[in-house]
Amino acid sequence: MNIILTGASSGVGFEAALEFSLRTENHIVCIARSADKLRKLLEIAKGINPDCNLLPVEFDIVNDDYAALNPFLTERLGHVDILINNAGALINKAFKDTSAQDFAEMLQSNVLGHFNMIKNVLPLMKNGSHIVNIGSMGGFQGSVKFPGLSAYSSSKAALHTLTECLAFELAETGIKVNCLALGSAQTEMLEQAFPGYQSPVMAFEMGKYIADFAKTGHKFFNGKIIPVAVTTP
Numbered sequence: 004m005n006i007i008l009t010g011a012s013s014g015v016g017f018e019a020a021l022e023f024s025l026r027t028e029n030h031i032v033c034i035a036r037s038a039d040k041l042r043k044l045l046e047i048a049k050g051i052n053p054d055c056n057l058l059p060v061e062f063d064i065v066n067d068d069y070a071a072l073n074p075f076l077t078e079r080l081g082h083v084d085i086l087i088n089n090a091g092a093l094i095n096k097a098f099k100d101t102s103a104q105d106f107a108e109m110l111q112s113n114v115l116g117h118f119n120m121i122k123n124v125l126p127l128m129k130n131g132s133h134i135v136n137i138g139s140m141g142g143f144q145g146s147v148k149f150p151g152l153s154a155y156s157s158s159k160a161a162l163h164t165l166t167e168c169l170a171f172e173l174a175e176t177g178i179k180v181n182c183l184a185l186g187s188a189q190t191e192m193l194e195q196a197f198p199g200y201q202s203p204v205m206a207f208e209m210g211k212y213i214a215d216f217a218k219t220g221h222k223f224f225n226g227k228i229i230p231v232a233v234t235t236p
């Protein structure tokens with residue numbers, strides 16, 4: 004399978020990349036901004052499966068030039084079976100301290116970056132391809148809300164709605180779009196959102212779940228926001 008995974012340099016994205024790299028037939032473009040962390044990912048993946056086809060790509064989904072990325076994707080993958088929009092950022096601030104710039108930053112990292120990526124990758128997708136957006140229970144309608152996360156959660160809610168709209172609009176193409184609204188997994192971002200909280204779900208467990216869902220979920224779901232949470236948060 005040909006896979007593009009953003010936010011692969013840490014947390015659940017890093018673990019999902021390792022899960023995909025177990026199978027040599029998977030070609031995985033792993034995107035993030037941190038070259039050093041991506042090098043480490045490749046090193047670990049090669050240690051587990053020396054023949055894996057993991058391609059680290061240092062790229063900022065918000066600010067970098069897609070005109071430079073597209074020829075690389077076309078040449079190395081040709082077509083794309085799975086796009087996982089997992090990159091994300093979080094600002095934890097009381098609403099009264101949240102600036103318009105903070106809010107805009109959340110929308111850029113958690114929505115606009117994915118909008119950019121989807122627009123550029125869509126021409127490489129075909130009937131049977133799957134777009135998986137990584138959302139959050141914080142942005143899930145009716146879920147318990149927490150102080151400090153208004154900008155982050157609002158951005159995730161926007162990503163959830165984008166998922167529904169896109170699934171509807173792409174229905175005739177056979178490209179499926181779903182969103183996993185994660186509860187919690189033990190990562191740097193979780194520590195930022197809920198300092199000291201210990202999640203019952205390890206990053207590698209969530210990474211494996213995301214990879215498995217991306218491979219098979221489109222056979223059962225389209226346009227769905229699926230809560231992936233055993234606890235709150």
Ligand SMILES: NC(=O)c1ccc[n+]([C@@H]2O[C@H](COP(=O)([O-])OP(=O)(O)OC[C@H]3O[C@@H](n4cnc5c(N)ncnc54)[C@H](OP(=O)(O)O)[C@@H]3O)[C@@H](O)[C@H]2O)c1
Pocket residue numbers: 009010011012013014015016034035036037038040062063064065066088089090091092112116137138139140184185186187188189190191192193
């Ligand atoms: N962990 C949880 O409990 C939890 C709960 C709900 C939702 N989520 C969601 O799950 C996803 C993964 O989170 P995580 O917990 O694994 O967080 P993480 O460890 O902080 O990972 C975030 C990843 O996104 C990348 N990234 C951020 N901005 C980027 C940009 N502009 N361009 C390219 N890459 C970018 C980061 O890499 P660089 O810094 O190297 O670019 C990093 O690889 C996020 O979308 C998050 O909102 C997580």
